[in-house]
Amino acid sequence: MPINDYGVWRARPVMYKFEHDADDNVSPHLSLYFDDGQEQNEDYSSTNEFREHGRHKTHHRGPKPVEIPGLSRAAINIKSGVKQESRLVFWANRNFKDNPMVNKLAELPSGFNSLKHADKAPGGLRLDFIRGNLFNVNWGRLLPHDTEGPNILEPEVQKAIDQKAEIYLFGERFNTENGIHNIHMNQGNCGKWTSDDSIFQDGGLLIKYPTSGNWVGIFLGFAGQAVHTDNCGHAISLERWPNYLSSTSKRSDLxxxxxxxxxxxxxxxxxxxxxxxxxxxxxxxxxxxxxxxxxxxxxxxxxxxxxxxxxxxxxxxxxxxxxxxxxxxxxxxxxxxxxxxxxxxxxxxxxxxxxxxxxxxxxx
Missing domain, CATH: 2.60.40.1260 (Lamin Tail domain)
Incomplete structure (x- = not known):
């Protein structure tokens, strides 16, 4: 069954928080707070959270993320909930302006744009890691959580904040409508998550930088997800991303x-x-x-x-x-x-x- 309320949120990033194992050792997130201009009466800069952590705050340890009045929040997974294989898969397309969907994205209004009834086809506004030609799958990297130094997502997120970039967040809107999650691959799942499988409903983060006009696409998956799926989004092969990415230079039958x-x-x-x-x-x-x-x-x-x-x-x-x-x-x-x-x-x-x-x- 497809995830609910799938869409894309157009906004500007403001600040973020990064959860370590000490904060959540099961399903930690990078919480990206953003402003879409829809709550003009809220002054988030006067809140305790914003005064304490600042507009350009990097990662911090502490309580679970809270909602900040005047801002919406993107909950971006930085670890899989599968104990046997908790790594993420990370892809970056730093020349995403060559993708035909950027023309349509630029026409969207700020705020959440539902894509429930949008066409499921390459070149449309719905993301599909397998069918959409969004990036070269061979460039994927497997990411363990809570390693020394900044998480691989942080430099790009910080750059987007510093340069006042425009972001497009793809995923499922919260039931409370004040944020978005499932910003990752949403097909080829295993176990209890197979019920979320469908095609053309993957999550992602697209960034448009104002000065250069360049677009960067950031895409995340779980290491336990399948490399190939059927037209319902269910796995049709036993090959998972770790098997595939660790073998690309060794096998000729891939x-x-x-x-x-x-x-x-x-x-x-x-x-x-x-x-x-x-x-x-x-x-x-x-x-x-x-x-x-x-x-x-x-x-x-x-x-x-x-x-x-x-x-x-x-x-x-x-x-x-x-x-x-x-x-x-x-x-x-x-x-x-x-x-x-x-x-x-x-x-x-x-x-x-x-x-x-x-x-x-x-x-x-």
């Missing part, structure tokens, strides 16, 4: 590292026809047959590759995709194998008309 999308191209011909193609590279040391593999765009259009298509070991080839339209503004391109599992996914975002007659090259 789905996500076998074939990459290196380039997408739209060529305008004198006959006014548009030839669309993708360039694929086999990154393994063996031939990979591509029969029944598909290329899919954000609109859901898909085209099977030719029945005799294959890629020799460590080779690159161009494949026509005449039945899949690629937007000249922004789109996602996803490669799916014969089992329906995602092999690679990329996204791009450009000014209108820039893509037509040109190519987009993707870094891996």
């Amino acid at each position: 789905i996500e590292t076998s074939v990459s999308i290196d380039e997408a191209s739209v060529e305008q011909h004198p006959s006014e026809t548009r030839r669309r193609s993708v360039t694929l590279t086999n990154r393994t040391d063996h031939t990979i047959p591509l029969s029944s593999w598909k290329i899919k765009n954000s609109a859901g259009q898909a085209q099977k590759l030719p029945a005799n298509a294959e890629l020799k070991a460590n080779s690159t080839n161009v494949f026509d995709i005449s039945h899949v339209d690629l937007s000249n503004i922004a789109d996602t391109v996803t490669l799916i194998n014969e089992k329906g599992l995602k092999v690679d996914g990329v996204s791009y975002n450009s000014h209108p008309g820039k893509f037509q007659g040109q190519s987009v090259v993707f870094a891996h």
Whole structure:
């Protein structure tokens, strides 16, 4: 069953608190307090909490986080509640402005925006770690909790506060409507949490910096969650993130590292026809047959590759995709194998008309 009241909260970060094991050794959080401009009559700067800890407070030990009048709170998990595997998985996309969803996010009003009825598709406003091409899964890092030094989240959160950045928090709104949680992957769960599984309802933190205009995406998952899920968000493989991330440099049979999308191209011909193609590279040391593999765009259009298509070991080839339209503004391109599992996914975002007659090259 999907989580309740899924949406995105547009606001500005103000301060944060970090919980250590001494504060909560089961389910600690980083509490990020933010201002969305909706409570103009509240002066949070006069509260004891704000006077004591300041606008740029770093982590502290002490009682559980409290609500601060005039501010809302994001409860960001920094440890899994599964005793056998309590680590988190961390991904950062520091060039998120290339994702097509930023155009739509910039149009949202401040405050909480419900996405209950938004389309479940790549390029839309709902997040999906597996289907949305939000980041390269191979860049994930496993994070133990309460290690020496600052948590990996803290420098980016502090930077966002210092630079008065704009943040977009994806997750589930509190029942009290004064905050948001489940700001992490919400599919492929194990045990009692499988009831929360669904697709296109993952959490995340997107940051837009005012001076540079750059977007940074921060994404968290639990180490015990599955790498592959079905259309209900339930696990369809036994492979969990620790197995996958610890093996990417050692195994040649991993789905996500076998074939990459290196380039997408739209060529305008004198006959006014548009030839669309993708360039694929086999990154393994063996031939990979591509029969029944598909290329899919954000609109859901898909085209099977030719029945005799294959890629020799460590080779690159161009494949026509005449039945899949690629937007000249922004789109996602996803490669799916014969089992329906995602092999690679990329996204791009450009000014209108820039893509037509040109190519987009993707870094891996």
